[in-house]
């Protein structure tokens with residue numbers, strides 16, 4: 032089976048004064064559909080860089096990034112933008128919701144950008160708000176939602192385009208323990224139910240066992256993934 036997300040021998044160098052800084056050092060990573068991987072590692076080890084490369088937002092210095100078997104580097108800029116829009120969902124640490132819009136409208140904007148009709152996008156948005164446990168809050172604006180609820184809207188919004196790959200950056204950073212566990216459990220369930228290949232960057236090792244596997248970064252190098260249950264000390 033072709034992995035939904037595949038990074039092969041990926042190197043990413045940033046310019047750094049006279050020289051370069053190697054943020055990703057020959058990274059290999061495969062994530063299959065229906066699997067959620069935790070990405071751990073100290074600050075500055077390259078986790079966000081890996082997400083940016085996997086999201087086709089940053090072009091690696093060398094190596095191959097493939098989504099659903101498609102080599103991202105071989106796509107023209109327009110096709111790459113379309114791949115990002117249609118096949119990759121991104122959940123950032125801060126939900127970045129628009130203050131004046133209701134929960135359902137936050138989701139509809141994403142669909143509007145993809146050219147969906149308002150009626151179809153509303154139906155899909157309401158369906159996804161139900162999936163994330165917010166069926167009763169579809170009319171609420173961000174200030175009428177808790178931090179955990181805002182993060183749920185954020186996740187539902189990322190699922191609007193029916194992505195194959197879901198990239199999540201520190202989803203629990205602003206949440207208390209109970210809400211954090213619920214958010215990671217939701218991501219794990221959505222990964223299975225929608226057949227996503229999910230990569231979740233996390234500093235909170237306690238939530239790693241709720242995911243399938245964990246891979247740890249150190250100085251731009253990625254250690255092979257191990258089952259998450261065996262990772263209490265990751």
Ligand SMILES: Nc1ncnc2c1ncn2[C@@H]1O[C@H](COP(=O)(O)OP(=O)(O)OP(=O)(O)O)[C@@H](O)[C@H]1O
Pocket residue numbers: 045046052053054072073074075076077078079080081
């Ligand atoms: N745009 C950039 N230009 C130059 N160097 C960068 C840039 N972005 C990141 N870096 C450097 O690349 C390395 C990896 O950074 P990255 O943000 O990927 O780490 P991280 O593991 O996500 O860190 P954190 O957990 O603190 O978010 C760091 O040394 C960082 O200083």
